[in-house]
Amino acid sequence: MGADEPSKSFPLKVGVAFAAFFLATTAGMTALSLGGGPAFLRPAVRQPIAFNHLKHVKDLDLACNTCHVTVETETFSGLPAVEICAGCHAEPQGTSAEEKRLVKMIQDQTPLAWVSLFRQPPHVFYSHRRHVVVAKIPCAECHGGIADSTSPPLRVRKLEMKDCLACHERKKVSTDCTACHR
């Protein structure tokens, strides 16, 4: 390997890098929507169990606050502790491999370390009870079709400030920085 070889390919690499950056940013600018930018720029997540919302919410008709226990009473809604799943899954309910894994986790009392997808930065104040109970906004308006999905989203999603502001302007709610920032 010659010492000057890397510098020969340098302009090409820079060119490729710039092209990639340009594509990424323009794609980002056009594809910005609920979800926090283009999917490939968002961090990937792996949940401890491939949870199936549709099965529990539609087939079993469970209310959201069975698992997201504080959604109507606190600012945060919470992700379910293993004890909540254990209420039904201490005994196998079906035959799926994923459920077998869950039953094993329940027996071993392994905590379920769910990754939160919609997490806001620490400088933002947001309250679920305010939006869900007081303003009566359906979950799907902010969270999209997650309750109708059969497996967890693969990437972090986020509401952006413009999503919050668009609705606040529409509903004549405060858009003062002090309402949301802290």
Next chain:
Amino acid sequence: MARWGMVIDLDRCTACQACVVACQVENNVAPSNAGQAEAGRAISWLRLVPIQGERRGTRPDLQLIPLPCMHCSHPPCIKVCPVQATKIDHEGLVSQVYSRCIGCRYCTTACPYTVRHFNWKKPEWPAPMEETLSPDVSVRPRGVVEKCSFCHHRLQRAKDKAQAEGRPLKEGDYLPACAESCPAEAIVFGDLDDPRSAVVRLSQSPRAFKLLEELGTEPKVTYLSKGEWGGQV
């Protein structure tokens, strides 16, 4: 809509500094060392500032006054901010959005009360203090300006609680940490647009005055004193 204001009774104040400590803990203000203090880079959202007055009987001629942000109705700081990181909201609070601030420090210069502070370095807490930080107040990074917010995160919580209980906000639901902590009850806080509030009653007292009133900043912090301090900071 409310207009938040504060009254500080200097005749009650014993200069114990409980408010200063309460403020620092409440708002995740990192402690400064002697070197920073000497360089004028110590951060404190609420300080006790010595003001020279006249001697009257046994009364000392030096008065220590608690000095938070005045939350002026005509804040000089917001006029000079080139990026609108500091604004006055509909309830009269002068806000600072740290993620918007570019650290130009025009506002620290413009503020006649010298209550705005620039973060010259990353905040650091001695162990295990960083584990006790409040999640309700964001930790400011190096390179941005910060100041007293009248603990507006407490207003966010108070409104959220009142709405969830289906009732309007009532007097005392929202108090900044300094007002809550004052053992002499020298710091009173409330709605200046509510004629029944204690702040309105007290600010009509003949003892009432404001700091540097002649500048036309219209502070929403009123001081009470029998002495003649004239507001020379």
